[in-house]
Amino acid sequence: QDLSKKNTANRQVVEQRRRLLEEWKAWREQMAEMLEEEGIVDEKLEIAKQKDGEGEIEEIE
Amino acid sequence: MRPILLSGHERALTQVKYNADGDIIFSVSKDHVVCAWFSHNGERLGTYHGHQGALWTVDVSPNSEMLATGGADNTIRLWEVKTSKLLKTWDFATSIKRVEFSPDGRQLLGVTEKRSGHLGSIVVYDIDLDIEAEQTSEQALRIVCDESKATVAGFSYGARYIIAGHEDGSVSQYDAKTGELIFNTQVHEPDMMVTDLQWSPDRTYFITASKDKSAKLLTTNDLEVLKTYQTDTPLNSAAITPVKDYVILGGGQAAMDVTTTSARQGKFEARFYHKIFMEEIGRVRGHFGPLNYVAVHPKGTGYASGGEDGYVRVHHFDKPYFDFMYEVEREQANL
Numbered sequence: 569q570d571l572s573k574k575n576t577a578n579r580q581v582v583e584q585r586r587r588l589l590e591e592w593k594a595w596r597e598q599m600a601e602m603l604e605e606e607g608i609v610d611e612k613l614e615i616a617k618q619k620d621g622e623g624e625i626e627e628i629e
Numbered sequence: 630m631r632p633i634l635l636s637g638h639e640r641a642l643t644q645v646k647y648n649a650d651g652d653i654i655f656s657v658s659k660d661h662v663v664c665a666w667f668s669h670n671g672e673r674l675g676t677y678h679g680h681q682g683a684l685w686t687v688d689v690s691p692n693s694e695m696l697a698t699g700g701a702d703n704t705i706r707l708w709e710v711k712t713s714k715l716l717k718t719w720d721f722a723t724s725i726k727r728v729e730f731s732p733d734g735r736q737l738l739g740v741t742e743k744r745s746g747h748l749g750s751i752v753v754y755d756i757d758l759d760i761e762a763e764q765t766s767e768q769a770l771r772i773v774c775d776e777s778k779a780t781v782a783g784f785s786y787g788a789r790y791i792i793a794g795h796e797d798g799s800v801s802q803y804d805a806k807t808g809e810l811i812f813n814t815q816v817h818e819p820d821m822m823v824t825d826l827q828w829s830p831d832r833t834y835f836i837t838a839s840k841d842k843s844a845k846l847l848t849t850n851d852l853e854v855l856k857t858y859q860t861d862t863p864l865n866s867a868a869i870t871p872v873k874d875y876v877i878l879g880g881g882q883a884a885m886d887v888t889t890t891s892a893r894q895g896k897f898e899a900r901f902y903h904k905i906f907m908e909e910i911g912r913v914r915g916h917f918g919p920l921n922y923v924a925v926h927p928k929g930t931g932y933a934s935g936g937e938d939g940y941v942r943v944h945h946f947d948k949p950y951f952d953f954m955y956e957v958e959r960e961q962a963n964l
Contacts (some may be wrong), residue, residue, distance in 0.1 A: 598834040
């Protein structure tokens with residue numbers, strides 16, 4: 569009986585985590601869409617691109 | 630996970646920051662000196678001299694060309710990273726508790742301390758990205774904090790909002806263009822200072838640390854509390870790790886503040902919590918005093934902590950750190 573109680577408790581913990589993880593993923597997707605709609609660019613990526621661009625110019629010279 | 634000890638400071642560390650590439654760490658301390666270090670081996674790269682008082686804050690521009698610092702000598706200073714050349718000094722009536730660049734590096738904010746006759750404020754300057762240019766002395770914006778002084782502040786995604794944490798445990802959202810207060814909400818326990826505010830990589834959410842012994846994850850848009858991480862010690866700092874869904878919390882009670890009833894002196898450990906499940910998953914010891922700041926490598930490969938003991942400890946995560954997964958995470962990954 570103790571064992572079955574424990575199993576039920578464990579299952580509840582796992583189900584709770586599964587729910588939290590799904591909630592989180594859904595919210596993250598929502599935020600990614602929001603940023604895209606707002607036209608927010610990833611500045612770090614932009615800077616990395618610029619740096620790459622500079623490198624190419626140097627090669628040409 | 631054998632740490633690298635950066636010993637070069639003579640007094641307590643107040644803030645440490647990685648640059649965007651993660652190859653350089655900048656540190657500031659009460660010893661008035663700003664240091665730059667190679668993050669992979671801890672070799673000191675340079676120092677920036679000029680401040681006349683304890684330093685409270687440092688930030689590096691997104692392209693790693695400029696460094697901003699602020700401290701008890703009532704100045705914000707702007708430096709050229711490469712040459713250590715001082716580019717600009719802005720003078721104030723009170724000390725500077727926080728500086729932070731906007732995501733595109735075109736703006737810099739500073740949080741000024743409150744003192745008799747002077748309310749705390751958040752000031753913003755436009756930054757000319759040209760390193761040779763004369764930087765402006767004109768404030769683009771000045772937000773006066775007449776309710777409770779700001780202790781920390783930063784720019785949201787797209788520099789749309791300025792988010793600030795306050796001495797009274799509340800968090801505010803301001804319009805970053807007009808400086809108008811949009812709203813303020815009590816997030817931490819009343820009169821428990823917000824000690825740190827660090828962003829997620831895309832700045833749609835952030836983490837706050839407080840003297841109320843908790844850290845909280847908040848949404849940028851609504852300041853809604855998504856997660857709470859409860860600890861048993863006052864917190865000075867909290868960081869969000871990319872790659873793995875963890876947060877790292879740092880704090881600890883200074884020896885002189887430890888009461889006789891306190892079970893254990895110190896508790897000078899970095900604490901790792903699962904960001905989504907809010908459960909503690911590990912601790913890293915090492916410092917001999919409270920952790921004043923924790924910073925995460927932008928690629929999520931390690932972290933650095935600055936302590937009241939005068940050391941910076943740099944940790945490179947090893948394989949078990951990346952391999953560790955909850956059962957439900959494994960399920961999701963295998964889908």
